[in-house]
Amino acid sequence: MAQRHRYIPFVITAMVLAALAAGCSGGQEQKNPPSEHKNWILSLADSITDTQSEITSIQTRIDSLHTAVGEMLQGFRHISNPREVEGYTLANSLAGQLPLTATGLAARITEGEGFELLSALSGNTYCQLRAVTPEGSATTAVVPHDQALNYRHSGYNTVAFSGAAADSVGRIIALAPEGKVRIEFLQPSGRVASTLTLPAARQKVIAETWRLYDAQSTAEHLELKVKMLNRKISLLRMRIDRDDPIPKTDR
Numbered sequence: 001m002a003q004r005h006r007y008i009p010f011v012i013t014a015m016v017l018a019a020l021a022a023g024c025s026g027g028q029e030q031k032n033p034p035s036e037h038k039n040w041i042l043s044l045a046d047s048i049t050d051t052q053s054e055i056t057s058i059q060t061r062i063d064s065l066h067t068a069v070g071e072m073l074q075g076f077r078h079i080s081n082p083r084e085v086e087g088y089t090l091a092n093s094l095a096g097q098l099p100l101t102a103t104g105l106a107a108r109i110t111e112g113e114g115f116e117l118l119s120a121l122s123g124n125t126y127c128q129l130r131a132v133t134p135e136g137s138a139t140t141a142v143v144p145h146d147q148a149l150n151y152r153h154s155g156y157n158t159v160a161f162s163g164a165a166a167d168s169v170g171r172i173i174a175l176a177p178e179g180k181v182r183i184e185f186l187q188p189s190g191r192v193a194s195t196l197t198l199p200a201a202r203q204k205v206i207a208e209t210w211r212l213y214d215a216q217s218t219a220e221h222l223e224l225k226v227k228m229l230n231r232k233i234s235l236l237r238m239r240i241d242r243d244d245p246i247p248k249t250d251r
Helices: 011-025 034-075 165-177 200-242
Strands: 076-079 088-091 106-108 114-121 128-133 136-139 150-154 156-162 182-186 192-197
Touching: 034 076, 076 136, 088 200, 106 192, 114 165, 114 182, 114 200, 128 165, 136 165, 156 165, 165 200
Parallel strands: none
Antiparallel strands: 076 088, 088 106, 106 114, 114 156, 128 136, 128 182, 150 156, 182 192
16 A cells, blocks of 8 residues: 655755765865764764664654554455446445435545545535534535545435545544544535434544554554665765774664
């Protein structure tokens, strides 16, 4: 699985790497006195040690996330439907219940590891969802009626929501007390077309789906960060090797 749109780029680290790369490729004369230069080289070595420690800490967290994802995946299955563009990961308890054909809400993880909310409303139309809990509320983006992500059939309206706003809805559902989530179906004007008190069992499934998605996303984000930090170490070593007054055996 690939993905996604969260936590990237690491702007400050990238700027540091760019500066180091420029230093490695440049040929400017040394302007600092020898003692200052030696101290500066020593500081680069310390930076390598600190960065290696950071990588070790991050890798420990990645390993923990991978273990958690493996355990959570036991409650899910991958669905491949020839009538749909791509497959998806779905909680075992929801197998055979999609597409929704009555008022309700479900969630799945797309092939690209995106979190997706699937909703349906009987007897009315809508283009947006708002989840209201004792701790606050979150609202999806608007999905206009297009017969693709927002389609109408046999007296009900079905809409699929994804992206950062849908993630925020999934998160608030996952953090809410059991049975304390109200779903509001919103029309383009912002008027509430209908409401649904999310059943506790369905809330639990959506929460489990969001947690799996969040763990996968976080692990991937951290893996990218490790690559960036390894690149930083490589550039630091290049800079030391380019003009290092310290014998190799002293490192």
